[in-house]
Amino acid sequence: MGYFEGFRVTFEQLFRPRVTIQYPEEKRPKALRFHGRHVLNKYEDGMEKCIGCELCAGVCPARCIHVRGLDNPPDAPVSPGERYGFVYEINYLRCIHCDLCVEACPTEAITESKLFEFSFSNRQDAIYTKDELLVADDGQPKHLPWEDWREGEDLHTSAWVRATAPNGDADYEGRVAWSAELGYGVRPPEAGQLGDDDAGAPIDDITVEQVAEGGHH
Amino acid sequence: MAKTVDLIAETAEPSQEMQPRSLTSGVEALREEGAVLRIPNLPEGVDELPTEDETMIINMGPQHPSTHGVLRLMLELDGETVLRSKPIIGYLHTGMEKTGEDLTYLQGTTNTTRMDYLAPLFNELVFSLAAEKLLDVEIPERATWIRMLMTELNRISSHFTFLATNGMDLGASTMMIFGFREREALLAFFEKCSGLRMNHNYIRVGGVAADLPDGWRDDVLFLLDDLPERLIDYDTLFTGQTIWQERSQGVGVLTADEAIALGVTGPILRATGVPWDLRRTMPYLFYDQVDFDVVVGTYGDTFDRYAIRVNEIRESIRIVRQILERLPKGDYRVQDKKVTPPPRARIDESMEALIHHFKLFTEGLKVPEGEVYVPIESPRGELGCYMVSDGTAKPYRMHIRGPSFVNLQALPHLMHGGLVADAVAVISSCDPVLGEVDR
Numbered sequence: 101m102g103y104f105e106g107f108r109v110t111f112e113q114l115f116r117p118r119v120t121i122q123y124p125e126e127k128r129p130k131a132l133r134f135h136g137r138h139v140l141n142k143y144e145d146g147m148e149k150c151i152g153c154e155l156c157a158g159v160c161p162a163r164c165i166h167v168r169g170l171d172n173p174p175d176a177p178v179s180p181g182e183r184y185g186f187v188y189e190i191n192y193l194r195c196i197h198c199d200l201c202v203e204a205c206p207t208e209a210i211t212e213s214k215l216f217e218f219s220f221s222n223r224q225d226a227i228y229t230k231d232e233l234l235v236a237d238d239g240q241p242k243h244l245p246w247e248d249w250r251e252g253e254d255l256h257t258s259a260w261v262r263a264t265a266p267n268g269d270a271d272y273e274g275r276v277a278w279s280a281e282l283g284y285g286v287r288p289p290e291a292g293q294l295g296d297d298d299a300g301a302p303i304d305d306i307t308v309e310q311v312a313e314g315g316h317h
Numbered sequence: 318m319a320k321t322v323d324l325i326a327e328t329a330e331p332s333q334e335m336q337p338r339s340l341t342s343g344v345e346a347l348r349e350e351g352a353v354l355r356i357p358n359l360p361e362g363v364d365e366l367p368t369e370d371e372t373m374i375i376n377m378g379p380q381h382p383s384t385h386g387v388l389r390l391m392l393e394l395d396g397e398t399v400l401r402s403k404p405i406i407g408y409l410h411t412g413m414e415k416t417g418e419d420l421t422y423l424q425g426t427t428n429t430t431r432m433d434y435l436a437p438l439f440n441e442l443v444f445s446l447a448a449e450k451l452l453d454v455e456i457p458e459r460a461t462w463i464r465m466l467m468t469e470l471n472r473i474s475s476h477f478t479f480l481a482t483n484g485m486d487l488g489a490s491t492m493m494i495f496g497f498r499e500r501e502a503l504l505a506f507f508e509k510c511s512g513l514r515m516n517h518n519y520i521r522v523g524g525v526a527a528d529l530p531d532g533w534r535d536d537v538l539f540l541l542d543d544l545p546e547r548l549i550d551y552d553t554l555f556t557g558q559t560i561w562q563e564r565s566q567g568v569g570v571l572t573a574d575e576a577i578a579l580g581v582t583g584p585i586l587r588a589t590g591v592p593w594d595l596r597r598t599m600p601y602l603f604y605d606q607v608d609f610d611v612v613v614g615t616y617g618d619t620f621d622r623y624a625i626r627v628n629e630i631r632e633s634i635r636i637v638r639q640i641l642e643r644l645p646k647g648d649y650r651v652q653d654k655k656v657t658p659p660p661r662a663r664i665d666e667s668m669e670a671l672i673h674h675f676k677l678f679t680e681g682l683k684v685p686e687g688e689v690y691v692p693i694e695s696p697r698g699e700l701g702c703y704m705v706s707d708g709t710a711k712p713y714r715m716h717i718r719g720p721s722f723v724n725l726q727a728l729p730h731l732m733h734g735g736l737v738a739d740a741v742a743v744i745s746s747c748d749p750v751l752g753e754v755d756r
Contacts, residue, residue, distance in 0.1 A: 106558050109550045110491055119498055131505070133512035133530065158679040161424035198427040198518045203526075204678040206664055206671065212512075260512055263527040265661035268460070268650020273528060277662035292528050293646045305509060308536040312502035312543060 117313055127250055130214045132259040132305045135197040137215040138190055139241045139257050140233045141208065142282040148178050148234070149209035149279070150185035156201035156210055164194035165201060185209070188230035193223065199260045208278045211258040213241050217248040239283020257281075262289055335391035335403040337369050349393075349401035351730030353575040360398055360734025367395045377740070379408045384744060385482065386751035390728070392740065399740055402732045404725050409755040417715035421681025422448050425712065427518045429702075432717055433753035434515055435478050438464075438471040438507075439695040440717070440753075441520035446601065447691040447702040448522040448712075451684045454656060457648040460524035465602050466537070466640045467510070467519065469633045473544065474503035475696035476626040476633075479748045480551065483623060486745035487564055491554060499547055506536050522682065523657045524650030537641060541634055551627060565620040569731040569743035572617060579730065580723045583698025584625045585747060589617035595694035607639045619746040626748075629696075656682050681710030697721050697748055719753035 121128060130136075141149045152169020170186035178184040201210050210233075220226045225246065235241055241254050258278065266272035273292035280286045338346060359366060373394050378384035387408035393401040417428050429444040430437040442464055449456060477500040484492020504514040509530050511517035519526050555561040571581070573589040586593055594611040596604040612628040614621030650657045658677045659670035684706040692701040698720030705714040724747050731743040 103559070106554045106560075109553050119501070131509040131512065131530075133510070133527070134508065135512040153675075155675060155678050159424065161420050161427045196427060196516070197513065198516075199512060200424065200427070200518070200678075203658070204674075206674060260527075261661070263512075263530070266528070267658050267660045268457070268524045268648050269652060269660045270459075270646065270648050272660035272662055275662055277660065277665075290528075291531050305530060305532055306505065307532065307539070308502050308505050308509070309539045311505035312498075312539070 119312065124217075124248070128311065129306045130253070132256055133263050134212075134214045134216075135199050135260060136213045136253075137192075137218060137241075137247070138195075138201070138210055138228070138233055139213050139235055140185070140188060140210055140230065141258070142235055142239065143180065144280045144282050144285070146237070146282060147180050148184055149207045150188060151179050151181035151207055151209070152183045152185040153206065155204045155206065159200045159204040161198060161200065162194045162196045164191040164196075165189070166191075181207075185230060188233060190228045190233065191226060192218075192220075192228060193226045202258075202260050203264050205261075208258060208261050208281075211261055213257045214253040215241075215247055215249055218244070218246055220246055235282060237282075239281060255284075256287070258287055262287060265289070266292070333403075333405045333407075335374055335393065335401065337374065338366075338372075338393075338401075339369065346401065349403050349729055351402070351728075351733035353578050353730050360400065367400075371395065372400060377737075379405075385749055388725075388744070388749060388751055388754070390740070390744075392732070392737070394737065397736045397738075399732045399735055399737060402729045402740070404728050406722075406725065406751070406754050409751045411756070413756045414715055414717065418712055421710045422522045422684060422712070423677065423681050425715070426521055427516070429715075429717065430516045430518055431752060432719065432756055433695060433697065433700070433721065433750045435750050436471050436475040436696050437516050438468050438520055439693060439700055441518065442468055443691055443693050443695075443700050443702040443717070444704075444715070445520050445522045446693065447689050447704040448684055450689045450691055451687050451704065451706050452522070452656060452682075453685070454523065454651045454653055456524060456651055458645050459647045460649040460651070461602050462640055462644045463525050463529060463649055464520055465604070465607075466529075466637060466644070467507075467525075469636050469640070470503055470506065470537075470540070472696045473630050473633050474500045474507075476630050477503070479626050479696070480623070483745045483748075484555070486741050487561075489555065489561070492551070495547070495551065495554075499544065502540060502543070506533075506540065509533070509536065521650070523653070524648070528649055534641065537637065541638060541641075544634060545631065548627065548630060556624060556627060562620060565623060565742060565746075566618055567616070568619040568739045569735065569746060570616060570618045571727060571731060575730065576617065576727070579727045581698070581727050583694070583696070583720050583724065584622055584629065585617075585724055585727065586698065587612060588614035588621035588625050590615055595692055595699060599692065601691075601693055606643075607636050609633075609636050619742050622746040626696075683708065683710050684712075692718070695720055697750065697753070698724060717753070717756060719756065721747075721749040721751070721753040722756075725749055725754060 154167045157165040157167045166189040168187040169183040243249050265277040274289050274294045377390040379387040379389040389405040391403045392399050426441045429440040432440050477496045481493045481496025508514045511519035573591050576586045576589045590613050592611045592613050597611050609632045612625050654673050658674050663670035686708040688705040690703045692699050701718035703716040704712050707713040732740045
């Protein structure tokens, strides 16, 4: 093989689809299970899911979650349980997005959205308070001024909960094991191993082909 | 009266920096000249030892782009010829092994995965295998096959990163773009499985965190069809290309005896002709059930180390094809209540499941007393985990034998007598990941 064979390879690239995209104007679709900024969910009746059990704070390997529970006021309960999350703070200067908090939460209160493009100009902004994490009255995550939300990124916030819900037990695949969310209802399970026989209905997700081929000219 | 001890003098390490020859002890000078099995003579082309004002000691790194992160090299140069060299490490030391003593076995993989950040799944795997050996649990077959699938794909992505950086260091920027392009497709697959491109925390003690995502088979099949085609381009552009051959052949030669004496493993050892691959010599997971070749080189030079990695990608593709055929259905995490949290649906049904859930996520899983060493074949060589458990939910000691760290020992030998430009080729062909070197 001579030198010119090499030039042929690079020259051919001119006619292949471009794999790079014009970030940040354009963005690549994100995987369903993507780990991004957390949200605190609500039940469909508007009650908060968090019961202040501090399991998320206990499991966090980066020690970035601070939770304090308080007894529900009897006349105006915040959550359906005995207690509710009175203080809920996540320090995003520490968070490593491992999603162990999501797996630990017994009530599916904390899940992760697909947002990862947020930066702060001071440390105080990096500590998200309960007010900022809690979804709005329509079930949508709150959009803070320093966050770059794009369309569709607030959908499928609980994909990792659903992916890990069977915890390795094949009998529990394809079964709903989570409660409905305000604004979205009960989200469907992944088909899992059932999907291999086309018995289950697979959920739409990104494909590797999309990323590899790019498809932008 | 107790003798007073100067604690600072007792504990402080002497300077790691390279000193002029007159201040360097004989053993240290031999080490810096890269003496392995013989007394090093002067490098070829240098007749007599230059005087100290003729040589120059210079720093390369820790910010030099071709030192792959924060490796600092001190070189004694006679003109362009490297007489002595000394790798200085520790600039990325974050105390991960110590941190590991403070994290439960459930959290431990989030920490170990960050060591060799180009092959995170291998770190998780070796940590999990060590803990599982202490636990003495049997991992479901599907979990083991998924682990093999993911780590083989990770080996491919790691080798593509090697090709990218190796090319860039030698001035072939096409290779850099190509390598990162291919790696990106593989990372997209990891992102789909684990939600993260790197540092996945996907392989856990007891199995894998989640089943493969919907549509995974099409993705893997696409990769298996696509990657071999792209490798043909690599062969045209580099393997068979005279420019590339002349640049890398005969540079940084290591013989088999020297490689073994230095404790070098992985592609660097195999480049010298030693067929030492832990997947074959000490099979773990189901590597004894799949068919693959151990790729070895002949000359132990930079070109061989490059060619081995290209061909290991092909072997990994071969392994992945077999995994696709053999992947069974079933559980993918050991169904032991003391190791794996209960399925989420059980939390609402069973009080016991809820208690186990709480216990596992706060206190963690308890591992019986004992100590183990588990080695696996990472893209860079023998990755081992030595783990001591005192019976609690956190390891008493967790040590990682990082192949990058041990392979760095070979640098002074490989660079001795070469040119500065070849030093760059040598570092890059050793493919060190400083996250793993310093831990």
